Each structure stands twice: as structure tokens, then as C-alpha cells.
Amino acid sequence: MANLAILGGDKLVKEEFSTLFPQWPPRDEETAEALKKVYMDGAWSFNSPSEVEFEQAFAEYHGARYGIFMANGTTTLECAMSALGVKPGDEVIVPALTWMATALAASYLGAIPVIVDIEPDTLCMDPEQVRAAITPKTKAIIPVHAYGSTADMEKILEIADAHGIPVIEDCAHMHGGFWNGRGAGSWGKVGSFSFQQSKTMSSGEGGICITSDPELAEKIYLLKHIGYSRGVKQGQARKAPEGLLCHNYRATAFQAVILSQQLKNLKNLIDTYAANAAFLREEIKDIPGVRMQSPGRLSEPQGYYSCHLIFDGEPFKNIPKAVINEACAAEGFPIGNGTHGPVYNASLFNLDLAKGEYRIHGGRCAVCEELFTRTLGFSHNVLTHRSTMEKLSAVLHKVYANIGELEQYAAAK
Numbered sequence: 045m046a047n048l049a050i051l052g053g054d055k056l057v058k059e060e061f062s063t064l065f066p067q068w069p070p071r072d073e074e075t076a077e078a079l080k081k082v083y084m085d086g087a088w089s090f091n092s093p094s095e096v097e098f099e100q101a102f103a104e105y106h107g108a109r110y111g112i113f114m115a116n117g118t119t120t121l122e123c124a125m126s127a128l129g130v131k132p133g134d135e136v137i138v139p140a141l142t143w144m145a146t147a148l149a150a151s152y153l154g155a156i157p158v159i160v161d162i163e164p165d166t167l168c169m170d171p172e173q174v175r176a177a178i179t180p181k182t183k184a185i186i187p188v189h190a191y192g193s194t195a196d197m198e199k200i201l202e203i204a205d206a207h208g209i210p211v212i213e214d215c216a217h218m219h220g221g222f223w224n225g226r227g228a229g230s231w232g233k234v235g236s237f238s239f240q241q242s243k244t245m246s247s248g249e250g251g252i253c254i255t256s257d258p259e260l261a262e263k264i265y266l267l268k269h270i271g272y273s274r275g276v277k278q279g280q281a282r283k284a285p286e287g288l289l290c291h292n293y294r295a296t297a298f299q300a301v302i303l304s305q306q307l308k309n310l311k312n313l314i315d316t317y318a319a320n321a322a323f324l325r326e327e328i329k330d331i332p333g334v335r336m337q338s339p340g341r342l343s344e345p346q347g348y349y350s351c352h353l354i355f356d357g358e359p360f361k362n363i364p365k366a367v368i369n370e371a372c373a374a375e376g377f378p379i380g381n382g383t384h385g386p387v388y389n390a391s392l393f394n395l396d397l398a399k400g401e402y403r404i405h406g407g408r409c410a411v412c413e414e415l416f417t418r419t420l421g422f423s424h425n426v427l428t429h430r431s432t433m434e435k436l437s438a439v440l441h442k443v444y445a446n447i448g449e450l451e452q453y454a455a456a457k
């Protein structure tokens with residue numbers, strides 16, 4: 045008689061999985077009222093009071109002086125690079141593990157993304173790989189604070205500063221996170237955040253650049269607002285911005301209102317996530333061969349976009365991660381597919397290497413490729429309740445305790 049549910053044994057988690065955590069994005073009456081007020085006011089865009097209020101509050105939260113609110117977290121990266129003078133043919137260093145937008149934003153400017161490998165514990169850009177990838181053409185470095193871990197900002201900045209290369213932090217996953225006492229996005233010249241539907245702060249779509257440099261703040265604003273400075277009305281005389289190809293990358297007051305409400309609860313949210321992630325870490329530490337993504341040595345508090353479990357081969361009998369996930373799902377807890385594969389494999393990023401449209405430093409990124417095959421992960425909102433983590437721990441313990449059964453199942457597949 046088999047124990048694992050995948051082989052006909054009793055299912056461990058009896059509740060419907062979707063009832064174990066709040067659905068995302070969050071909704072509440074207070075926000076609905078605030079939205080109604082803006083709707084009736086009619087100040088829907090163009091540097092409206094709701095946008096300005098949110099920009100200031102968000103920047104301040106992360107320790108920066110200025111915020112520039114935008115359409116999404118890809119345009120923010122593009123404008124940050126553009127404001128820093130990245131031009132066609134320049135090189136921009138990005139990590140292998142990221143959403144394709146980080147690299148594509150460089151491509152949009154005609155620059156060449158140079159893809160470097162990640163650290164096996166934090167899953168963030170490996171500073172030593174960055175050091176080795178720098179050439180005279182390198183004009184920006186973009187560490188990504190991946191999922192729930194902060195890239196090593198001191199090491200990356202030390203290397204970047206030694207070469208006079210600006211750093212743009214891609215904080216699309218790191219709302220509210222701090223590294224060594226300073227907010228995410230305030231370490232580099234510019235911090236870029238996304239507010240896309242699944243993010244820890246979400247307005248469906250949206251993004252923001254934060255910076256403490258007034259000149260950069262002005263340039264980024266011009267870039268997103270078709271060349272108008274703050275406060276200049278459409279149709280009013282203005283000075284054409286020199287050398288900047290400006291866009292309409294504006295967001296709306298509605299998004300700002302939603303985000304201002306969420307910002308009030310951000311600290312509480314990520315503290316809850318951190319406590320429950322720490323609980324899970326402790327609960328599963330006796331299972332050999334499964335570890336959680338490390339938050340990074342000076343990350344406190346840690347932001348969370350998702351939570352990742354890395355199955356280190358041998359104790360799990362090298363069973364493919366899809367089969368481990370299948371077994372967990374049969375027990376009532378589908379964990380999820382885990383990290384993206386290396387960015388150079390992303391379908392939209394299928395550029396022509398021969399034409400030099402991107403460059404992978406040092407051959408393929410072996411750490412990223414390997415971890416992709418061994419990582420499962422779930423969205424941040426699954427971290428909301430300790431009782432849900434207790435269930436996940438019980439499922440992992442059960443699967444490990446019956447690993448022989450699962451090995452046979454995998455072999456027969």
C-alpha cells in the first residue's frame with residue numbers, strides 16, 4: 045500500500061489550495077472609496093496630486109529624494125539607462141536570472157546586454173562575474189534583487205565605482221526591502237520598481253524610478269512625459285530637452301491611489317512574509333537536500349516577490365523537479381515552477397548572438413542553468429499564514445520520508 049497520494053495514498057492537505065492564502069491583488073473598500081474620489085475629481089493624469097503624493101511617499105520610504113511614476117517597470121529601466129547616457133552599441137551588464145525586461149530594456153536603446161551568472165545561494169548577480177565582464181564599452185550595471193533576495197550592493201558598487209560605471213537597481217521584486225540599513229533602489233544611481241499585477245505592490249501595471257540625483261530625476265521625468273518638465277502644462281512653451289528621445293510613459297492617478305493605500309501596509313506585509321518564511325526555513329531544515337533561497341547577507345527587512353525552494357539532487361535521488369512538484373500537488377500543495385530559466389533562453393529575447401545583439405559572459409551561465417532545473421517556488425501571498433507553511437512543511441516531510449516510492453514513480457514515467 046503506497047503512502048504518497050500520487051501513488052494512491054491519502055492526500056495530506058484536505059482544504060482547497062486556493063483557500064490557504066489571500067488572492068492577489070488585494071482589494072478593500074477604503075481603496076475603492078479613494079478611487080471614486082479621484083474619479084469624480086477628474087485629476088486623472090499629468091502629474092496629478094495623487095501621483096505626486098505617491099511618488100514622494102514611495103521614494104522617501106526607500107530613502108531616496110525623488111520618485112518618477114511610470115507606465116511599467118520596463119519603461120523605468122529604459123528611461124534610467126537613457127538618462128544615464130546609455131547609447132547604441134554600449135554594453136549593459138545584467139544577471140542571467142531575471143525577467144526578460146531587464147535585458148530587453150537595454151536592447152530597446154540599441155545597447156548590448158551582457159549576461160553574467162548568479163550566486164548559487166542568493167540567486168542574484170555574482171559580483172565576481174560582473175568584475176570579469178567589464179569592458180571599456182560597459183556603460184551600466186543592473187543588479188536584480190531576485191524574488192526575495194538582495195544582490196550584494198557593497199561588492200557591486202565597489203566594482204562599479206572603481207570603473208566609474210553607474211549602477212541601476214532592478215527592484216521589481218524588492219518593494220520595501222532594505223540592505224544594510226538603506227532602502228532598495230537607493231544604493232544605485234537609480235532604483236527601478238514594477239507594480240505589475242502579481243507584484244508585492246500592484247496597480248495592475250505601473251513602475252517607478254527613484255533617485256536622489258536632481259538632474260537624473262529631471263531627465264527621467266522628461267523622458268516619460270514627452271519632454272515636459274514637471275508643472276509645465278501641455279501646449280505651454282517649453283525648452284526642447286537636448287539629446288533625449290522622450291516618450292509617453294505616463295501612468296495614471298488611479299494607479300497612484302491604489303499604490304498609496306498599499307504602501308501604508310507594506311511594512312506589515314513584508315514582516316509577515318519574512319516571519320513565515322523564517323518559520324518554514326526552520327521547519328524544513330532537517331530535510332536533507334532542500335534549502336530556501338538565501339536573502340543575502342545584509343538584507344533586513346527582506347522584500348518578497350516569491351519564495352524558492354532548491355532541491356539539491358542527491359537526497360532527493362535526482363528526481364526531476366516537475367515530479368517532486370507533482371507529488372506535492374497530489375498531497376494538496378502545488379508549489380509552482382520556480383525560477384525563470386536564464387534570460388538568454390527567453391522566447392522574446394531570442395536575438396541573434398552572431399550579430400552581437402547580446403553577449404553571454406564566459407560562455408553559458410552554468411549556475412543559473414543548473415538551478416533552474418532544481419528550484420520550485422510560490423508567490424509571495426502564499427506566505428501570508430503560518431498555518432499554510434505548516435502544511436507545506438508537512439508535505440515536504442512526507443515526500444522526503446517516502447522518497448523511495450517517488451523514485452520508483454519517476455523511473456516508471
Ligand SMILES: Cc1ncc(COP(=O)(O)O)c(C=O)c1O
Binds near residue numbers: 217
Ligand atoms: C526583475 C524584473 N524586472 C523588470 C520587470 C518589468 O516590469 P513590468 O512588467 O512592470 O514592465 C519585471 C516584471 O515584471 C521583473 O520581474
